[in-house]
Amino acid sequence: MNYQSFFSRAASGMQESAIRKMGMLGSRGSDLISFAPGYPDPASFPWDEFAAIAADGFKAREASALQYGPTRGYGPLVEAIGGVMAARHIPSKTDETLVTTGSQQGLDLIGRVLIDPGDVILVELPTYTGAITAFTNVQAQLVGVRQGSDGIDLDDLDAVIAGLRAAGRRIRFLYVVPNFQNPTGLLIGREKRLALLAAAARHDFLIVEDDPYGELYFSDVAGPADTRPIKADDSEGRVIYLSSFSKTLVPGLRVGWLVAPAALVAKLEIAKQAADICTGALDQYIVWQCMKSGVLDAQGPRLRALYQQKRLAMEHAMRRELGDVLSWPEPRGGFFLWASLPSGMDAEVLLEHAIARRVLFVIGTAFYVDGAGRGAMRLSFAQPSVARIEEGVERLATAVRDALGALERQGGVKGASIVSVPGMTS
Secondary structure: OOOHHHOOHHHHOOOOOHHHHHHHHHOOOOOOEEOOOOOOOHHHOOHHHHHHHHHHHHHOOOHHHOOOOOOOOOHHHHHHHHHHHHHOOOOOOHHHEEEEOHHHHHHHHHHHHHOOOOOEEEEEEOOOHHHHHHHHOOOOEEEEEEEEOOEEOHHHHHHHHHHHHHOOOOEEEEEEOOOOOOOOOOOOOHHHHHHHHHHHHHHOOEEEEEOOOOOOEOOOOOOOOOOOOHHHHOOOOOEEEEEEOOOOOOHHHOOEEEEOOHHHHHHHHHHHHHHOOOOOHHHHHHHHHHHHOOHHHHHHHHHHHHHHHHHHHHHHHHHHHHOOOOEOOOOOEOOEEEEEOEOOOOHHHHHHHHHHOOEEOEEHHHHOOOOOOOOEEEEEOOOOOHHHHHHHHHHHHHHHHHHHHHHHHHOOOOOOOEOOOOOEOO
């Protein structure tokens, strides 16, 4: 039976995540080294602490951990999130907080509550694929703004807004990942964050600030001073702030949250009631116990040291194997390295050579809303061990040489000149 005629217009336009596709491919065989998914290192998971917390909860027959709970979230966890927000210089109340099934659900709820079909949403070029999916699924029109070396380009933002206003278009919000952006790893500077708030007030739009990586800064970052959320300086209630425990505890618990003005959270809560009634209470209970017992606080220094070691291993291997062929901005936190390819090389073609060499990455086009990105790739250094990172980069270098050789034979590249990635300015 052909079900095409039964699909809604929104469903007809839905697309599978390119990263999920790569994740499925990466599961095929232990010899394949995948730099594709942004998965944390399982060695960082607090296995023993989780086992003890769960055992104690079951032994005590903690009914609230297994019962249906409030849509807004497990009460003690909602209160504890207020403490996390205070540490990030964001005052918040319980009626301004909503626990979500990962921050991805927060993006989906925002799309359902704030977007009508055809509404304009501004995003960075490039931007997080999960946001692209969430907003396009509710039929938004995503319009990109270029990035510079320190994040979103303010001049291009003004130019894009002027063009949209001249065409009579209304902008609902700007979606931005200011801390170690997925996919570029870029960090937006303090002055630019304040300028974004001023632009939102001047042009009357909201900001959706996604901050899953802010706690994962490296030693070449001042720390909380450099990663201070945009929301921390939001005096008008224009910023919806999202974060998650997926990167600092474990992704499998699927516990994230958002903080926004109470009037917005009330509508988002109603939308969430239709989606899942309540986030998993057991997951939230375990997260709360991790916060209460100090497990979460202990994770921060361990994770920063672990991922900095992996970043250094990847960059050292990349400079050794591909330093004269590829270029990339140095990630100062997070999970990702964003590499520009030699002029004339297509990341999708390179991926074919890489798969043949048993190594994976994500092609740049997955992160662009304007069709650009063929000359870029995202590499995640978070999950593989240091030894696998080094071996994987060696395989990648062989794949790049294979692709360069094929291009030279076709007359499509001269030497190994590197070009900037579309959507990014120097």
